Amino acid sequence: MMLIRAFVPAHITAFFVPVIEEDPLKSGSLGAGINLDKGTNVFLSVEEGHEGNIHVTFNGEPVKREEAVITYWVAERLLPQDFIGEIEIWQYFDFPNGHGFANSAGGALGTALTLAYRFGRTLLQAARTAHEAEVRHGGGLGDVVAQLHGGIEMRVKAGGPGVAVVDNILVEGYRVLAIPLGRMGTKEVLEGDVIEAIRRAGEEALEKLLREPTAENMMRLAREFAEGTGLLEGELLEVAREIDRVLSLPSSMVMLGKSLFALVRENEVKNVKALMMDLNLPYELCGIYWGRPVVGRWIGGE
């Protein structure tokens, strides 16, 4: 039996402006963020037969349809109408769910890519389906489009795949410190009072970043956005200030999760690791992922 595997990078949003339209493919976000070399791996196995079932697991554990609404929506859209058989979708996440690392979009896009590969559909068909599932079910607005592009990205025109315009800041020499500290409901924030402050602050940050498109400026603007909107506060802000003491660029908050991130130069890695030990915090030190998501047959062993 053939296994198909897709890798989709984790994506951190630094700041954003939500754009919600009636058409999901016109909905999305403006903003900036970073794709990581850790993320989501999705494996697909397909067995034709007399019964048609879809099985989904997260990190090896079977999940019910209600817990994997986006994945089921994607799968049912991309399976050929006349297909009957057993579909198994295994999703493995390098970051915990709900902490702001775009696991939902990674699972949606990874699932879509494996099914597209298997059933002769294109990248754009897969990506549009994943984006639409995300928007319809409140998973996220800009993650799929950002993950498709890679790198340190700026979403300069909102929308789904084929509509959005994404740019890159060209830079090297940084690793990304990612500290997942807790869950935050995307939906609650997007439907709350803070949304107007987010919109204003996000537009201002993007405008300033486009005037001086550097990684350094992005981190300064991300922090301004996080504090200015009141999302970064309390204990999380205290940890951010601790991190700032060992780095040349400001750390900031992952949108939307109770998580922090920072850009780390090679000569700062040692101090950062020591600080993480001192503070006893879970963390990942990742590379920036400049490629596209990958999909193909899985032979195993990598």
Place this chain on the structure above:
Amino acid sequence: MMLIRAFVPAHITAFFVPVIEEDPLKSGSLGAGINLDKGTNVFLSVEEGHEGNIHVTFNGEPVKREEAVITYWVAERLLPQDFIGEIEIWQYFDFPNGHGFANSAGGALGTALTLAYRFGRTLLQAARTAHEAEVRHGGGLGDVVAQLHGGIEMRVKAGGPGVAVVDNILVEGYRVLAIPLGRMGTKEVLEGDVIEAIRRAGEEALEKLLREPTAENMMRLAREFAEGTGLLEGELLEVAREIDRVLSLPSSMVMLGKSLFALVRENEVKNVKALMMDLNLPYELCGIYWGRPVVGRWIGGE
């Protein structure tokens, strides 16, 4: 002194529809093609000083401004207004110029990326400048956009970077045989009588490919297009038929060059190599390049 290097894949056009508008960023092409893991490497060195000169070399040989109009146009656009110093742009091509492997776009985009990296501009600013240079000076219409995307690509909406929409066929297991046999002037073809036949045949091929987006179908449609427009004929067509005898998929003609290409399965590599020896033809056997162009500091040694 710091060297900056960019790699841009060679791009083969399988079939196309030219789209020419007054605005270069709306001009481009529809069609399909393949990006290769060989292509163009550009190295940039910048030395601030009292004199401002731009020096360009192709494969190590200095070239005059008239021979490198596109590169000069890109460089003068992307250099900051107040910059004074010596700029050296070294372009190395894996394929011969004028044979249809998008060297012109590779040089334009590679030059733009190295300058953007050095002077703090973005991917999209670099790419738009390269595309505009190509369109204005008759280098090509769809190469820059295709090279930015990577893989086996379909241009489904024409235009420059940020306007065009590019899709991928998701496939593995093929290498690309590329046989550069001679030069062909892009401009002469685009301004000749054959252009109407190209437009009709290109639109039909894209429509059929989107209905069944597979690599196999792309090669069949490419060959139909090449013979149907009369571009593939005579000796070139005879060679294509020789190649067909050792491959499962039809070979076709590179648009626009007196060159041929084909998709080769692993188990066909040996026979293809033997045939190339028999026919005494120059050839490259490449991988498909699925990534984005890369740019960064050059340490050397790779």
